[in-house]
Amino acid sequence: MIDALGAPSxxxxxxxxxxxxxxxxxxxARPGRLRRVVLAARPSSRRAEVAERVQALGVAQVDVVDFExxxxxxxxxxxxxxxxxxxxxxxxxxxxxxPDQQKALADPQVAVExxxxxxxxxxxxxxxxxxxxxxxxxxxxxxxxxxxAERPRVANFVYGSAKAGLDAVATGLxxxxxxxxxxxxxxxxxxxxxxxxxxxxxxxxSTTADVVADAVAANLxxxxxxxxxxxxxxxxxxxLRHLPRxxxxxxxx
Amino acid sequence: xxxxxxxxxxxxxxxxxxxVAAAAPENVAARVRxxxxxxxxxxxxxxxxxxxxxxxxxxxxxxxxxxxxGPVDPSGLVRCSAGTSLETLLERVVPGGWFVPVTPGxxxxxxxxxxxxxxxxxxxxxxxxxxxxxxSVRVVDGLGEVHDLTPADELFWAIPGGMGLCGIVxxxxxxxxxxxxxxxxxxxxxxxxxxxxxGALDAADAHTYSVAWIDSLSxxxxxxxxxGEHTPADELSRPDPLRFAPHAVPAPSxxxxxxxxxxxxxxxxxxxxxxxxxxxxxxxxxxxAFFHPLDVVRGWNRLYGAAGFLQYQFVVEDVExxxxxxxxxxxxxxxxxxxxxxxxxxxxxxxxxxPAAGWTLAxxxxxxxxxxxxLLDRLDERVCAAGGRIYLAKDSRLRPQLLPSMYRExxxxxxxxxxLDPHRVFSSDLSRRLML
Numbered sequence: 202m203i204d205a206l207g208a209p210s211x212x213x214x215x216x217x218x219x220x221x222x223x224x225x226x227x228x229x230a231r232p233g234r235l236r237r238v239v240l241a242a243r244p245s246s247r248r249a250e251v252a253e254r255v256q257a258l259g260v261a262q263v264d265v266v267d268f269e270x271x272x273x274x275x276x277x278x279x280x281x282x283x284x285x286x287x288x289x290x291x292x293x294x295x296x297x298x299x300p301d302q303q304k305a306l307a308d309p310q311v312a313v314e315x316x317x318x319x320x321x322x323x324x325x326x327x328x329x330x331x332x333x334x335x336x337x338x339x340x341x342x343x344x345x346x347x348x349x350a351e352r353p354r355v356a357n358f359v360y361g362s363a364k365a366g367l368d369a370v371a372t373g374l375x376x377x378x379x380x381x382x383x384x385x386x387x388x389x390x391x392x393x394x395x396x397x398x399x400x401x402x403x404x405x406x407s408t409t410a411d412v413v414a415d416a417v418a419a420n421l422x423x424x425x426x427x428x429x430x431x432x433x434x435x436x437x438x439x440x441l442r443h444l445p446r447x448x449x450x451x452x453x454x
Numbered sequence: 455x456x457x458x459x460x461x462x463x464x465x466x467x468x469x470x471x472x473x474v475a476a477a478a479p480e481n482v483a484a485r486v487r488x489x490x491x492x493x494x495x496x497x498x499x500x501x502x503x504x505x506x507x508x509x510x511x512x513x514x515x516x517x518x519x520x521x522x523x524g525p526v527d528p529s530g531l532v533r534c535s536a537g538t539s540l541e542t543l544l545e546r547v548v549p550g551g552w553f554v555p556v557t558p559g560x561x562x563x564x565x566x567x568x569x570x571x572x573x574x575x576x577x578x579x580x581x582x583x584x585x586x587x588x589x590s591v592r593v594v595d596g597l598g599e600v601h602d603l604t605p606a607d608e609l610f611w612a613i614p615g616g617m618g619l620c621g622i623v624x625x626x627x628x629x630x631x632x633x634x635x636x637x638x639x640x641x642x643x644x645x646x647x648x649x650x651x652x653g654a655l656d657a658a659d660a661h662t663y664s665v666a667w668i669d670s671l672s673x674x675x676x677x678x679x680x681x682g683e684h685t686p687a688d689e690l691s692r693p694d695p696l697r698f699a700p701h702a703v704p705a706p707s708x709x710x711x712x713x714x715x716x717x718x719x720x721x722x723x724x725x726x727x728x729x730x731x732x733x734x735x736x737x738x739x740x741x742x743a744f745f746h747p748l749d750v751v752r753g754w755n756r757l758y759g760a761a762g763f764l765q766y767q768f769v770v771e772d773v774e775x776x777x778x779x780x781x782x783x784x785x786x787x788x789x790x791x792x793x794x795x796x797x798x799x800x801x802x803x804x805x806x807x808x809p810a811a812g813w814t815l816a817x818x819x820x821x822x823x824x825x826x827x828x829l830l831d832r833l834d835e836r837v838c839a840a841g842g843r844i845y846l847a848k849d850s851r852l853r854p855q856l857l858p859s860m861y862r863e864x865x866x867x868x869x870x871x872x873x874l875d876p877h878r879v880f881s882s883d884l885s886r887r888l889m890l
Binding site: 203205206207208210232233234288336337338339380381382422 | 830
């Protein structure tokens, strides 16, 4: 159960090797109530390291399960397995890839894979998680979207289109689940400096995984909503969204 | 049968349950036997502050539908259905010259809920908690079997304070207190600091009822100590001494998020303190005003806004812990306007009953106070180290690891629970959160 002051006792991370996912788990462990974490990710040394670090935070039970975002036929079993072991208070959807846009344009297969790994697969896992949370009657689904979902730029529209799809499902799902006890928190970070964005030029108002995690923790029990990180991006994007295309396409980055 | 989003009185941590109505033992038993994997729980008027009366994803049985109050026998014994509220019971029995043996600060609780939390009142130092006045219960266990238990049965003691997790009480018999009027003779005394408050409460031990309100935002811990007795009819200068007709006005259905903040609560506290008589004064007051001042505003919990609020109540032997806690709360920026200090008498043999000899402090505060989680964790640690405990009826955030140290007899309760509910059919959000 998530207590009255927003401290959960169990978290499932879909995309459990993600840096933002790890930062969210670390932040949610801080009040000392987190006793079970399930990291669903591809087998990797990174996944094992994350599991070790989460354990070191004092989480009694850390489980790792193999999760392949594009293998959608495996998602139901994976999610049901995580819920069979006890309530899951928070499900973090953190899976996704950021492709090299030029490569994706040159090789459309890269764009297809981006859509599968960032939109199709996470949508499948998210909907299975929503069903399990619904049966449980409580819980929060945290979906990592992006400001790129709001208005993709020339430099990132392949990634942006996938996040836009995920964002639309998550937003609609939050409204569909109103009154079910399940809340959906859609998080739209700007440029987050992580492994995934290494080597890329930082956009203005760039942020870190820890700041994203703080925003998740602060909004965990405030109901279904969309949050921007940093918060100022909400207003920046409100303006950018309405810029004429001739202007928008000339923006740097 | 309907899916409903439920919260406690503090309006935090909502969860969905399938709410069904039942009251007769055979209907309750059928519901218990038909329980799904997420179990079943009884809910009364939802006055527990936290998640005690929620069962996310499971079944919640609403027992309020049937109100049956039997005749009061000459010794004061009365048989009632568990869904009967204290208000309904009082309305029925006061005109005949009877009063409930114990009442919490609201009449809006069912008898079943009151027993599951083993409520106490301003007379705890003299009369103990509700369990001391219950002579029998009819309870549906986790297998759907009906038991009639009395305090002579070991299993009986799993029920008071058991948070509804050992069975569903459908009927109970309790012993009422004879009165000749519905009025109270109340002594009110203003105190300048915590030492004076504690001294005045010590002196008030001779009275049947005593309690102190504390101005939580004043550094010295000034307050108002009230003590009272039921007024004999021959001392009452009013007609119709047994008239009991409470009325309430509703709170607005919505309040802005920060209506109750440090400034508004400080202003309320100062005004409330100033309104108390400068010198000790004795006056007659209706029992509704003396026992249930908050019931005057129906739905007052909404005044805290959508983010909700928390109550925190603990008991410790050492009054210095109370002094420390008041300082921590004030310096931590947690404003409270219902700060209540009371001296408890000895506890009873129910392993999870809250009251124990010592001092109990209850405070309430908006859920959105920054740093509240850490502040209350610090209080828990100190209370626990001092041999004290917190009240589960008010809890919504305790760290579960502390529970066995606070309730030393938890294993005994678990053993009784396992006898009444071997398959753990009874479950609540609180039982999941605290791993009860």
